[in-house]
Amino acid sequence: MHTFSVNGKNISTDIDKSLLRFLRENLKLYGSKDGCSEGVCGTCTVLIDGKKKKACVAKTSKLDGKKIVTIEGLSEREQDVYGYCFAKAGAVQCGFCTPGMVMSAKSLLDINLNPTLEEVRKCIQGNICRCTGYKKIEQAILDCARFFRENFEIPSLDDEPRIDMRYTRPDAIEKVLGKGVFTDDIYLDGMLFCKVLRSAYPRAKIVKLDLTKANKHPDCVYIATAKDVPENKLGHIVHDWDVLIAEGNITRYIGDGIAIIAATNFDSLDEIISLIDIEYEVLPVVDTIEKALEEDAPSIHESGNLLCVEHISRGNVDKAFAEAKYTVTNHYSVPYTEHAFMEVECAIAKPDGEGVFLYTSSQSIYDEQREISRMLKLPQENIHIQSTLVGGGFGGKEDMSVQHHAALMAYITKRPVKLHLTRQESLSVHPKRHPMEMDFSTCCDANGKIMGMKALILANTGAYASLGGPVLQRACTHASGPYNYQNIDVVGKAIYTNNVPSGAFRGFGVTQSCFAIEANLNLLAEKVGMDPFEFKYMNSLKPGDTMPNGQIAGVDCGIRECIESVRDAYYNKPNNGFAISFKNSGIGVGLPDAGRCILSIEDGVVHIRTSAACMGQGIATMAQQMLGETCNIKRDQVILERPDTTRTPDSGTSTASRQTVFTGEAIKRAATELKEALMTNSLEELEGREFSGEFIFNTDKITSTKEHPVSHVAYSYSAQVVELDEDKKVAKTTICCDVGTIVNPTAIEGQIEGGVAMGLGYCLTEDFVVDGGYLKVKYGTLGLLRSTQVPEIEMLFAKGPGKTNYSYGAKGIGELATIPSAPAAQMAYYKDDGIFRTSLPLKQTPYNKKKIL
Numbered sequence: 106m107h108t109f110s111v112n113g114k115n116i117s118t119d120i121d122k123s124l125l126r127f128l129r130e131n132l133k134l135y136g137s138k139d140g141c142s143e144g145v146c147g148t149c150t151v152l153i154d155g156k157k158k159k160a161c162v163a164k165t166s167k168l169d170g171k172k173i174v175t176i177e178g179l180s181e182r183e184q185d186v187y188g189y190c191f192a193k194a195g196a197v198q199c200g201f202c203t204p205g206m207v208m209s210a211k212s213l214l215d216i217n218l219n220p221t222l223e224e225v226r227k228c229i230q231g232n233i234c235r236c237t238g239y240k241k242i243e244q245a246i247l248d249c250a251r252f253f254r255e256n257f258e259i260p261s262l263d264d265e266p267r268i269d270m271r272y273t274r275p276d277a278i279e280k281v282l283g284k285g286v287f288t289d290d291i292y293l294d295g296m297l298f299c300k301v302l303r304s305a306y307p308r309a310k311i312v313k314l315d316l317t318k319a320n321k322h323p324d325c326v327y328i329a330t331a332k333d334v335p336e337n338k339l340g341h342i343v344h345d346w347d348v349l350i351a352e353g354n355i356t357r358y359i360g361d362g363i364a365i366i367a368a369t370n371f372d373s374l375d376e377i378i379s380l381i382d383i384e385y386e387v388l389p390v391v392d393t394i395e396k397a398l399e400e401d402a403p404s405i406h407e408s409g410n411l412l413c414v415e416h417i418s419r420g421n422v423d424k425a426f427a428e429a430k431y432t433v434t435n436h437y438s439v440p441y442t443e444h445a446f447m448e449v450e451c452a453i454a455k456p457d458g459e460g461v462f463l464y465t466s467s468q469s470i471y472d473e474q475r476e477i478s479r480m481l482k483l484p485q486e487n488i489h490i491q492s493t494l495v496g497g498g499f500g501g502k503e504d505m506s507v508q509h510h511a512a513l514m515a516y517i518t519k520r521p522v523k524l525h526l527t528r529q530e531s532l533s534v535h536p537k538r539h540p541m542e543m544d545f546s547t548c549c550d551a552n553g554k555i556m557g558m559k560a561l562i563l564a565n566t567g568a569y570a571s572l573g574g575p576v577l578q579r580a581c582t583h584a585s586g587p588y589n590y591q592n593i594d595v596v597g598k599a600i601y602t603n604n605v606p607s608g609a610f611r612g613f614g615v616t617q618s619c620f621a622i623e624a625n626l627n628l629l630a631e632k633v634g635m636d637p638f639e640f641k642y643m644n645s646l647k648p649g650d651t652m653p654n655g656q657i658a659g660v661d662c663g664i665r666e667c668i669e670s671v672r673d674a675y676y677n678k679p680n681n682g683f684a685i686s687f688k689n690s691g692i693g694v695g696l697p698d699a700g701r702c703i704l705s706i707e708d709g710v711v712h713i714r715t716s717a718a719c720m721g722q723g724i725a726t727m728a729q730q731m732l733g734e735t736c737n738i739k740r741d742q743v744i745l746e747r748p749d750t751t752r753t754p755d756s757g758t759s760t761a762s763r764q765t766v767f768t769g770e771a772i773k774r775a776a777t778e779l780k781e782a783l784m785t786n787s788l789e790e791l792e793g794r795e796f797s798g799e800f801i802f803n804t805d806k807i808t809s810t811k812e813h814p815v816s817h818v819a820y821s822y823s824a825q826v827v828e829l830d831e832d833k834k835v836a837k838t839t840i841c842c843d844v845g846t847i848v849n850p851t852a853i854e855g856q857i858e859g860g861v862a863m864g865l866g867y868c869l870t871e872d873f874v875v876d877g878g879y880l881k882v883k884y885g886t887l888g889l890l891r892s893t894q895v896p897e898i899e900m901l902f903a904k905g906p907g908k909t910n911y912s913y914g915a916k917g918i919g920e921l922a923t924i925p926s927a928p929a930a931q932m933a934y935y936k937d938d939g940i941f942r943t944s945l946p947l948k949q950t951p952y953n954k955k956k957i958l
Contacts, residue, residue, distance in 0.1 A: 107166055108170070109172070110172050111174075118165060123163065124151070125137055125139060125159075125160035125161040135283065137160050137204065138447070138448070140201065140449070141885075143161070144162040147209065147229075148204070148232070148233075150206075152173065152174040154172055155212070157208060157212035157231070159231075176208060186259065187282070191207070191281045193273060197276075197280050199447065200280025204280075206234065209232050213228040220247070226239070226243060233447065235497050235889070236859045241854070241858065263740070264740065265733060265739055266732065266743065268848055268915075269848070273851075275725045276719075276725055287448055287494045287495075288493045297518060298367070298522070299510065300374040301366075301524075302365075303361060304361040306356060306390075307358050307604070308405075309355065310386040310388060318380040318381075325367075326518055328364050333349075333513070334480060334513060335482040336482055337349065337351070341505075344479075346570070346571075348480055359880070362510065365510050365513065367517075405602070410600055411600060412574060413574045415578055415595070415598075417807065418593070419591060419593050420592030422557045430550050430551040431548060431551075432546060433547050433632065435624070435628070436545075439543075439945045440873060441539075441540050446498055446502070448466060450506040451466065452465050453524075454515035454522055455515050459487050461487075464492075465490055465508050467502045467718065468500075468720060468758050468760060470749070477512045480509050490748075491749045496720075498759070501608075503609045503760060506535045529884070535606075536605070536610075537567075537606075537608070537610065539614065540564075541564050541618075543618065543621045544561040545560045546558065547625045552633075553629075553630065553633040555588055555626075558584070558585055558590075560581075560618070560621070564600065564607065567601070568601065568602070569606045572609045573599040578597070580617055581597040582816060583615040583619065586619065586686070586687070587645060587652075587664045587687040588641075588646060590644065611860070611863060615920070619686045619928060620927045620931070628941070642669075646665075648662045648906060650662075655814050655816075656816050657813050660905060661819065661904070663843030663903045663904045664822035664843065667685065667822050667841040671826045671839050674839035677828070682827040682828075684932065686825075688762055688921045690765075690817060691817050692760070693761075694806060694816055695806030695809070698757060699755075699757060700798075700801075701715060701798070702714065702754065702772045704732070704776065704797075704798075707792070711742055712746055713728045714754065715753050715771070716754060717748070723852040724768070727848050728768070731769045731773050734913065735780055736777075736779050766818060766819060766915065766916060769911075770800035770912045776796070778798070800911065804818070819845070820916070821917050821918060823924070825840040825925040825926060826839040829933050829937055833937065835869070837897040838896055839900075840857060840922060842918065843903050844902070853902075857918065857922040858900070859922075860920070864922065864924065866888065868930045869946055870952050870953065871887055871946060872887075872946050888946070942957065
């Protein structure tokens with residue numbers, strides 16, 4: 106027997122497993138999260154004899170006599186202080202990493218109540234946060250130290266939900282204390298455990314699949330294959346993704362599922378999989394764009410290897426280049442990037458009447474409902490989806506990963522099932538940021554006026570379409586940058602390969618093309634003899650200008666104000682780098698796009714009901730502030746319900762920086778009706794009433810021949826400066842954003858800090874290596890920035906002379922801050938050492954010492 110204490114309670118057990126699993130499975134203490142089970146991420150941090158340790162690494166057999174404290178073991182005073190300080194500082198976004206951060210903080214503050222910022226940063230360097238950029242977590246820990254040190258009383262959260270106020274997010278404290286429920290925190294009686302047998306090869310024919318021995322395992326309940334799937338082709342837009350690869354068919358990447366095992370015992374899953382007899386005929390791998398485009402290349406799909414082609418042409422590009430004084434042409438390469446959200450994919454499904462009920466954590470419950478109903482050939486209303494908290498997304502939770510497989514097994518077995526990926530499975534399965542090969546040419550006249558640009562963008566979309574088409578579109582529509590010129594010709598191709606699929610990722614294609622256009626314009630300015638800062642300012646958009654895509658820049662366009670705001674930061678040092686960017690709000694380009702909301706009065710409280718998914722960006726604060734601003738509702742009079750297909754109307758996917766504009770406007774419209782009703786009634790008198798709001802904005806197709814098409818409802822703008830220190834590391838970055846009306850300053854700052862950190866990681870350290878279709882990376886080798894690596898971030902805000910007509914003039918921020926970091930840093934290094942780097946991550950830097958070939 107192994108004897109130790111957990112939160113003061115003596116435990117004796119003969120079970121030998123990781124402490125994390127023991128806490129969660131045996132003690133039902135769910136505050137410690139499973140982010141990797143590899144000792145890397147820190148979400149499972151606990152104290153063992155006062156020292157912070159990763160619970161996924163510690164074994165129960167090695168804990169004799171040890172005293173363990175988890176997030177549930179905090180004293181009442183500690184709960185109050187950590188909860189309040191983390192919430193007020195804005196240190197909580199998705200919240201999945203937060204309990205681990207708190208436990209690391211406790212390990213420091215238990216022995217030092219007057220820490221320096223550097224000591225705090227070192228304290229949490231073993232904890233990864235993908236949302237916040239760490240800055241507000243560091244401030245929260247310093248605030249906690251002050252509250253403990255001075256014995257301050259905890260103030261009440263009496264802030265009211267109004268626009269442009271630092272309103273404390275409603276879900277913060279439950280996340281801080283590990284009480285918020287994520288999908289993996291749910292256990293149902295009689296629940297089966299599932300795992301997917303995945304392809305051993307990127308491209309191979311399944312010659313034989315024999316389940317005989319596996320089915321005889323005493324813990325095996327059912328093994329599903331393609332024969333069990335009513336409709337085997339799914340896909341977010343294009344139905345090209347097999348639910349399971351059938352015997353006799355060919356796999357397309359190593360994440361392809363072949364069989365799903367359901368067992369009564371989680372620990373038996375790998376053993377059952379090992380009993381499946383599978384014979385492959387290994388086939389040549391189409392692992393590069395070049396191979397895929399060869400005339401005799403094997404076809405990955407029946408349609409071939411070309412997913413789609415986009416062509417945007419406006420003005421007279423050939424004439425512009427013929428008359429130009431200066432031209433610059435370069436080739437740029439950008440890699441795969443992993444979202445690395447802290448919560449790996451998990452779904453729980455159970456039978457529900459003639460259909461299924463699912464707990465999920467994705468970016469759209471209605472996308473899940475649509476695809477699962479297609480797979481099971483059931484009416485959509487027979488698929489009931491309820492979202493739990495979502496532990497980060499960044500675009501990586503838009504596709505089916507586990508939801509459809511869990512639904513299938515619950516439907517077949519008529520029992521509850523859980524399917525939870527390991528971190529390595531997550532890396533192998535879900536779509537990444539697109540690698541792109543880009544040829545860019547830009548030209549200008551003798552005075553530096555941009556005359557035109559040409560681009561060829563080849564996007565490696567991997568094995569399946571995912572959102573490869575829309576990502577390519579956005580890369581193309583934004584390839585010109587936020588500048589005032591009208592001659593463009595952009596050709597984009599999304600190409601299938603036998604690699605992990607590519608799909609949505611924060612920036613949605615713009616991150617890639619912005620790197621190319623901004624770098625190219627730096628060289629063009631050099632030829633003219635102008636500083637790139639002045640060159641870009643001179644050519645930047647102002648309200649009323651015609652954008653390269655033909656849309657008229659609105660009165661809200663504030664890119665020039667952003668540039669002016671960072672002027673002093675740029676000229677502070679001679680080698681500072683600089684870049685500007687823009688990002689659409691809303692899906693746009695002629696596609697349907699709607700925000701919807703129902704406000705229902707229940708027990709004297711206003712329930713905000715919308716399916717808009719919060720992956721950490723702060724839907725609840727935005728929603729409550731839109732409501733409060735419109736009809737003077739107080740904090741204790743409002744609740745935001747979690748997305749549920751039977752309660753919350755479809756407000757579209759949380760993607761394309763759209764929810765603040767679309768769902769925000771829908772809430773505002775519903776709240777306007779409620780406001781009118783409140784003029785003659787109290788909330789109590791309105792009991793049972795519902796008020797609905799819908800916002801639809803029509804846009805023009807990407808191929809529109811209109812002189813001035815409207816591609817998107819709005820654009821946000823940013824300008825960023827990157828400063829290197831004496832060691833050639835990034836010491837500071839200054840960013841100014843035009844996001845229109847600021848709904849919540851604290852939330853906006855958190856989005857920017859997290860976006861900048863993610864953008865710098867993309868530029869400097871992160872690399873998702875795929876070789877021959879095989880992953881050559883683990884979570885710990887992704888190159889994710891730690892707290893000690895994120896530089897100082899100064900944030901500024903600017904606005905155009907006017908504002909949009911929707912959501913009180915607010916625009917999207919979720920993606921914007923990630924986009925200009927890479928080209929700004931590229932320019933800083935070019936000015937420092939004269940090496941013009943054309944690929945990411947940047948080489949020959951202190952972060953990546955590889956030589957440029």
